[in-house]
Amino acid sequence: MNPDRPLDGVRSVKVKLGLLVAASIVAASLVSTIGDRAGVPGWFTLPVTIAAALGVTQWLARGMTSPLREMTAAAARMATGDYSRRVTATSADEVGILAQAFNTMAADLAGADSQRRQLVATVSHELRTPLAAQQALLENLVDGVVRPDDAVLRTALAQAERLGGLVGDLLDLSRVDGGRTPLALALVDVRELVEAAVAEAGVSRRGTVHVVDVPAALHVTADAARLRQLLANLLDNADRHSPPGGRVTVSAGTDGSERWWLVVADEGKGIPVEHAGRIFDRFGSGDDSGGGTGIGLAIASWVCELHGGSIASVPPAPGEHGARLRAVLPRSPRPTSPEADPPQRLETVVPAQPTTRTGVPEASSAPAAGDLPRVEAGGRPTPRPAASAAVPAATPGPVVDSLFGDLWPEAGLAPQVRLLLLCLGVGVLSAIVLPYRGLGVALFAVLVLGGAVLWHTKRARSPWTRLTAVLCVALASLSVLRAAEWLTVLAVLLGIVLLTTALTDAKRLLPLLAGVASWPLAAVRGLPLLGRTVAVTSRIHVLWPVVRTAVVSVVALVVFGGLFASGDAVFGSWAGALVPHLGWDSLTFRTFVGFVMGGALLAAAYVALNPPKVERVALPGARPVAHPWEWLVPVGLVVALSLAFVVAQAAALFGGHAYVQRTTGLTYADYVHQGFGQLTVATLLTLLTVALAARKAPRSTSHDRFLLRVALGSLCALTLLVVASALHRMDLYQQAYGFTVLRVVVDAFELWLGLLVVLVLVAGVRLSGWWLPRAALVSAAAFVLVGGLVSPEAWVAERNIDRLAASGKLDVDYLRSLGPDATPSIATGLPGPLASCLLRDRTPLEPDDLLGWNLGRARAGQVAATVAAVPDPVTCTTWLHTGYQR
Template identity: 50%
Template sequence: MKFKLGLLVAASVSVAAVVATAGASGGVPTWLTIPVTVTLALAVTQLLASGMTSPLRQMTVAAARMARGDHSTRITDTSRDEIGELARAFNRMAADLEQVDRQRRDLIANVSHELRTPLTAMCALLENLADGVSEPDPATLRSALAQAERLSALVADLLDLSRVDAGAVPLHLEPVEMRALLESAADEFQYGERDVEIAVTVEPADLTVDADPARLRQLVANLVDNATRHSPARGTVSIRATAADEGWLLEVADEGPGVEPGSRERAFERFGTLTETEGGGGTGLGLAIARWVTDLHGGTIRFVDPEPGRSGARVRAALPTTPDRGPAPAPKETPVPETSAPAPLPKPPPASAPPLPSMTDSLFGGFWPDRGVPGRPRLLTWAVGVGVLAGIALPFHDLGLGTFLVLMAAGLLLFAASPKRRRPFTIACAVLCTALAATALFRDAEWIVILCLMAGGAIATMALTDARNVPSFVVSAISWPVAGLRGIPWLGRTMRMLTGTGHGIAVVRTVLWSVLGLTIFAFLFMSADALFAEWFSGLVPDLGSPDFAVRIFVAIAVGGIALAGTYLALNPPEVDAVRWDSRPVAKRFEWLVPVLVVDAVFAAFLVAQAAAIFGGRDYFERTTGLTYAEYVHEGFGQLTVATVLTLFVVWAASRKASRETVADRTWLRVALGLLCVMTLLVVASALNRMALYQEAYGFTQLRLLVDVFEGWLGLLVLATLAAGWRLRGRWLPRFGLISGAVLLLGIAAINPDAWIADHNLDRYETTGKVDWYFLSQLSDDAVPTLASRLEGQQNCALTTDRREPATWLEWNLGRSRAESLGLETSVPLDYEEVCPGQTAD
């Protein structure tokens, strides 16, 4: 095992080194090289370690089956390491347990079968005595005593039978007069319920053989019992013993339906009971015991055709006159055909075999069970196609039509894989994600497009996992990357369906040999023939080019993300099972006092705000020593943090507060409601400060985004206030996430770069101040606005260094509108000299 683990580590490190070297030589960014390298190294580790740990996982399944009584499972023990030795020891233990269990069941079945005949006869005799049908004369009592003695003898005999599998059973040979034995056996059935006549024939009349009388009587009794059971009412069962050339023959014939030739051999198997149409019935042990007795005496037994002109079953046992005294062989165990009737005490059928546990089950089993999700080759092929499309459309292209196509292909894959796709909430999330992805088609401003795509990913994760609260949101965000590891068993099942083989190593070996053969022979033929080299170069990309390396890394990364998302959709984790402690505190003051303290601090802050407003700027600057602009700039960030913390305080207090009494609910509404109202005033103060700051220093993307973020926090406070009044807030987490995504869509809808340019130009017209360099760095979305409002000063804000789309994959509406203007401008060397009002905001 140490040697194998060393090879495993060496292989993983080698793969990581090769991939990292290829990425570095191809100019792949580090942020893309590292995750792809780690993922491929983990994949190699999982693939190689799966075979090493497979016997251990098989033992887990086998142990569970053995606990249910199924000892037939065996472990693959081909390896020569410590795990292989353990597997072989496990197989030996399972075989021993299976043999012991089989002997126990056979013993119970044999005993129950053999005791039935004498017990039936004794019960009939005693019933006749009790009802006065028979007199308790010495002959009748001796018959009853004989049945009781036979029961005692049968118990000893069946114990011998149970020891057949464990060792040899000796024979106690003595001369046996066949007529006396057969007539005695026939008399045992006269008190039974079967209306059958038994005829005994012995030729010659004084036929005497060397045999074990107890075993021989057991043979005759089983054959006669079988024959009388299948004979019609008032039928005749014939027992014939005749001398033969090398021994003697015992035949028992009935007038029943007989046994089909194809079923005759199976009738002597243990539990090989025939169906009623085949002349069977009973437990299927009588004839098996009869075969064992004949084998014990060195003879044979079989069904033969009935005599001419007669019907029914005819059993013939050929026995030697003087049997060998050696040990008898164990009864033959032959497979029972599927048409056989069940045994009287069958082994309980094993429950449906659980799937072989994977190496990830112990890590994620409780929180994220595998549930045996079947393989889906179409989804795997779809995910690979998404990766290939991403490798073609994303590298060396700006966000645009190609990005939208990749997102739509991935989104449709997740939607098709999710079993929750018919739910209205899932459909609504899919529509919202499509709208967020469409921003790449309409806006050139990468900052808003990337934010929309991130929000779309969060919405998609929430829809796939059906998350409903903040803890489940956190778990859902983690579950997507973790799905790449958790979904390895499902990927293995999919690969087995796709390749038709269960050996992942064989698939990898086949791929490696194929690639090696292609490389060697293609190189030889390319060096030998120029035409072949030209053709091959046209079909196969330049594997050594940096562009190809980047595309491969992007394809693997995006394809892996899509594949992990597919498994997340097929088998989402139980995110709602993750819960934080929500038990209310014992005393009301434990939560109420901290909330009231926070309320007091908010009240003091609002009083200070009122003093600043009504006292005027002179009073403020004289009191604090700060200018009003410095005051506005310093306070906005703190107010935003205070708003976020207020939401956390409301959430924590609502979980810890008791709601049992009216007073509890009233205090909860008043204390938290007052805090929410004062928080809304803080939000209004923060927005006012940002408005003053933008008037003084201009408008930027970050300031616009922060302004919208503060407004979103105010919306959450309003929603919290509404939920707190009804004391029901399960809808709040989803509302917060969806409303945030909708606000991002709103920002994208107003064309934020054009909006920022328009407001900066308004400020320029009012104050004569503007940052021309900042305006020149805005995306193509702002070009139409700048071109329409700047006359004679277009060189200050519009530059010719804007790259035109190389292919149709980069097309979007913002760039298309900018290109349609056909502006030709130059970059000014000095903004302060050429452009009036230049100021760095």
């Protein structure tokens, strides 16, 4: 089995596809099971599982579609006249059979094309001499240089006869290509037929002597006209290749009771052995030095085959020289005829060469067949490559090139060995320092190191790129400053969005989303470059020996070290002190982490090296409505509803609790809690409404632009009042029922939506909003950074402690669920016994090392260590279950 094409031996494409799907499912299931058994989180297991399935698919699918792509490339070359390309056909399935048939077809087309070009070369050579002689003769007659006497006219007649013979050969060839030719069988006297043919050949006056050696009693059944054609062509060939005064012998005889033979021999140079096998090929005589079209012998062979016989070149007898052509025919042929070769179309034109006044052509040699031009439309010749040698088709482009098309082309990217090694190094570092540590210095260092690798690969460092780099570093620093994992995850996700906009230079909303999607898609798009890079590393003489040596050394260390450590207690104690304990679960977890981090960095590096053309991702061009009222009516309804809502809010605000309860039957706390989610959704829908109206509203006149500004400005202004109402509702609800991190995050999100509405107002005034997506991203990053610096969990703890002072109530169980960031606020803001109850489990069992250090956890550990012991466990348990009231 070929390891590069493992499924070549399978004889069915369906079976191949089934094996491919089954193998990829098995690989994915195996990797997923290993990760699950080792306790690897799902967001680490999923990308590794997908990569394993894709890797198995890529390995098994290698060679399945490459013949089809090669055929596409070869067919494109055939359209330009190059028939030399061949397809690699190694598989045994339907695609392999198709590739073999394609190669056969290409060889046939190449042969036919070669014959056409050879015909042009030969016919041009034959036509040039008589035409040039006739042209010179006629010019001399017109100019009065010669007189039209018998000798001159005989010369013109000889040239005309030569042209007529050539035209006759071409007509005979067209009849050969026309299909089946019936035989008019009759009894033929061979001697009489030969003497008549010799008499006709003597008219040519080439100076040869014809000798006939045919028995008088030789009678056969044949087509007399075809036999005359056979003899005429053989005699013409012998006359042309015989020296002046040479002898041409025609002999015939019987070959048993069913066959007879006919031999035409001359005293010329003979036929070279290397040409004897192809002198009867169409358009080629094997040796063009004696002239001739190369058609006559092909016609002679066709006549013999038509009768059910054959013709061949036989060596001369000892002591003789010259060519001997021997035809063997049946004495009573069948009345049917074999099929002729399929018709061939001539499409090449070679202009006649100029001649001198003396009738001699300027160049007497025929052009080489491979050098002839192919005339295109418009008369401009283009060179046509020779098709004599089969050249393998160029390797087709990878499948992913056609998958992503013009949206993400790849050109001019050299193998990136250094970049690959850097990404592998970051992956190995991640596998060593990240697992089994909390978020802290190690994660920040890995993120900054990965950013430095990407910064090194970035070709254009624009102001936006520099700004995003600063923001990404600031967001990554939250992993050191705060212990809340959800905050770090949010910061990293936002940093990814900022990073992809810098790598792809996306400005609008859809290109921004396409840029985010390009990061995971780069794991597929970058496979060709990865393959080229790995192939280049195999040529680095030092690299792979070092890798092999390291792998073998590690294996030897593990195997022999384990044997010796288990066989001797002293050696085992030494090994235990020197080597950290690494179980299979730990190795698996670290492998998954290293693969995900290194692979993610490698995918981002590919986006930096070869960013997709995300700006091409756009909605179809919007066609504005014909009448302004088509967009004003729906927008006006939204404005009216928003205005009615604002009036209702004003009535509730000035009417107070009594008015709300009398009107709705709800308490004011229930009233303000009921609509917060709906108002947030209404804000999002308002932004969508503004976008649709701006897309469909006409802007051709100043009146249209005025209406657009007024309508959308009014809607945005009312939306800001809706945002204020939503924030006011949430504030009242938190004052009544307490503060939580989720409520604070939702508050921040609603406030950010309000900022977006303000930005939309600014864009509406300018009627230009290309900068909105980037401004929204920067504002989101600013919100997360400010929130991270403020520490949401600590802020929530402080607000709840302040609420305790105002209402005397405290949700102890929720406050206890807050993370380490809230520990200092709890310790300093609550009474000692209550703080001791909440913080009794906060002291870490093992302090973080330098790589796992985090400011939030460090402060929490210091504060928790100073908290006094719980005074009364029973009271503490009561507080945790029922809450605390002062």
